[in-house]
Amino acid sequence: MNQKEKGRVFVFDDDADSLQSVVAALRRDGIDVFPFADPREGLARIEAEGGDVVVTDLRMPGLTGLEVLRHVTKKIPDVPVVILTAYGTVEGAIEAVRAGASDFLLKPVEIPRLRAAVFKALKERGMRREIERLREEAGRPHGIEGIVGSSRAMEEVLRKIRLVAPTRMNVLITGESGTGKELVARGVHGLSPRADQPFLPLNCAAIPETLLESELFGHERGAFTGATASRPGKFENAEGGTLFLDEVGDVSPAIQSKLLRAIEQKEVMRVGGSQVIHADVRIIAATNQDLKGRVETKAFREDLYYRLNVFNIVVPPLRERREDIPKLCDHLLALIGKENGLPPKRLSPTALKSLLACRWPGNVRQLRNALETATLVSQGESIEPGDLPTEVTQAVLPPTFAEPIPLPASRTLGEMERDAIRAALDQTAGNKTLAAKLLGIGLRTLHRKVKEYGIE
Known part of the structure; x- marks a missing residue:
């Protein structure tokens, strides 16, 4: 580990032996470690003084590790x-990673894996700081504001935005209604x-x-x-x-x-x-229609089509990037709260499950409308399934795991x-569509992961 990667690491664990073991291992690498048996004290300290990484136990009295994660994500999201x-269960790992955890390790923690996880987190922190520095030097917004998603499909959209933005090419953005085509257009303009x-x-x-001609x-x-x-x-x-x-x-x-x-x-x-x-x-043009098909039926001029479609960006429907839904909900709830002068609501696990199961024919626009309704209807700090519109709660839910699947600590x-x-x-007898719904990820992502891991 080089000097630049060293930083301030806060460790939360109510088990004294476990806390001491983790602290000793990290301090041997020259890291400034701040141990806390009470996570509330640790969170107050890191907010007041700053820090680079949080390492937290999952099960603690008073405040769970997931609650710590949500607090950090909300208050100091770059940590x-x-x-x-x-x-350790599969469900626990998936929930933690979906909520934004950098890594998920099982106790008793193997020191090499702990060190590797912390090193990786410190590198992430350094990269985020460098990105912020470059943005400040640029003197203007990053240009892809509002586009939320880390799925493979959205990574491809962002790649294409960055590729075409510096050019003079006209761009045609295609995708279903409500997928966010105008945000993509603004992203191209903002980076140009x-x-x-x-x-x-x-x-x-x-x-x-x-009136259109005028x-x-x-x-x-x-x-x-x-x-x-x-x-x-x-x-x-x-x-x-x-x-x-x-x-x-x-257009006529x-x-x-x-x-x-x-x-x-x-x-x-x-x-x-x-004159x-x-x-x-x-x-930059956009359409939810099959423009090529309209050319073939003579409803749209072929020469105009090729003038517009110099470079094409396809925005995927929400059902093909379900893994983006949790972070998308956090973003939209924060936005809705800000616009209405309200503290942002959060989703209960069961409400999130309903959102992950919905087919979303209206895509991100429909998701936002559902969250706006739920924010208004909800009586507490969190949104429950009963606060969601019936079009969401009546969606056919995928099957669920009958029992948590325990995993060895290694x-x-x-x-x-x-x-x-x-x-x-x-669980789904090899049905990849249902399996993807069960895991809360897109079908394309599942196909990629099956190939990546060599799963028969």
């Missing part, structure tokens, strides 16, 4: 948490050289055809009834920046033709006008994950 427990210029969204499906290109006074003054359109107002055309598949053939000319020539003409106006605008987190997948496949 990794390693959980120790003598009661145009980030300091306007980002103007326009929902093409929400504006009648008779919205896009502007109009001169007297161009039509009610046009009492000249007005610039979105192309003019977005000069130097980005124009986001949402639901572009609903007449508007498609004028839109194509504006994109190709980078110039527009106001309705009722004769050509230059418009240096990057186009198991690593990877081995526990592998055994959890095997157990889920056994």
Whole structure:
């Protein structure tokens, strides 16, 4: 371990022998260790003085390890948490990792594994600090604000955003309604050289055809009834920046033709006008329709399609990235609380289970609506299943483990994950769709993990 990785580690454990063993092992590496039998005292100290890693026992009187994890995640989210427990089950490991734990180790703790887990957590802490430093140096927001998810599907979306953002390419974002296509568009704009210029969204499906042309290109006074003054359109107002055309598949053939000319020539003409106006605008379009299919049926111009679809980003539906739901809920609940001047609610385990089981045809938008309703209805600090809309609670729940599956203390987190997948496949007679629901992860993630671990 090099000097840069050394830091302040807080250890919480009500078992004096276990606490002493962990502290002694870490101090041999030159780490500043702060032991506490009472986790409440330790949390108050780390909030007041700062720290780099928390190592906590799972079962303690007064405050459990998961409660410590939730507190740290809420108050000091950049501090990794390693959980120790003598009661190892697959469910316990999955719950801890879903809640944001850096690692999950079984007692009696093997010192090499403890050291490895703490070293990894310290590296995570260092990376987070470096990212924050770079963001501050950049002098503006990171650019992918609001996009929450660490699933493989969302990692691919973020990769594509970072890849295309610095270019001048037009982008077509496809995906079901409610998946967050505008957030992706804002992410592309925010990481682009145009980030300091306007980002103007326009929902093409929400504006009648008779008004859409004026919205896009502007109009001169007297161009039509009610046009009492000249007005610039979105192309003019977005000069130097980005124009986001949402639901572009609903644009009529007449508007498609004028839109194509504006994109190709980078110039527009106001309705009722004769002057050509230059418009240096990057186009990001989005649709929940099969735009290629509409091209084949002649409902959408092929030349416009290829002008828009220079680079494609597909946003996955929520049902294909269920592993993102816990963190997405935390993010949305915090946002809902802030917007309404309320302390953020938290989800009970049973409420989270209901959310993980829902099919989410309305995707993230539907999830947010459900959480807004539950925040209003809930009488306590936590949201229970009864606070959720019936469309969520009436979803068909996947099967559950009949009994917790005990694991030997020598198991690593990877081995526990592998055994959890095997157990889920056994429970569902090899049905991967049900097994994925049982584990609360996406089907694609399950296929990847099955291949990664060589599970037959």
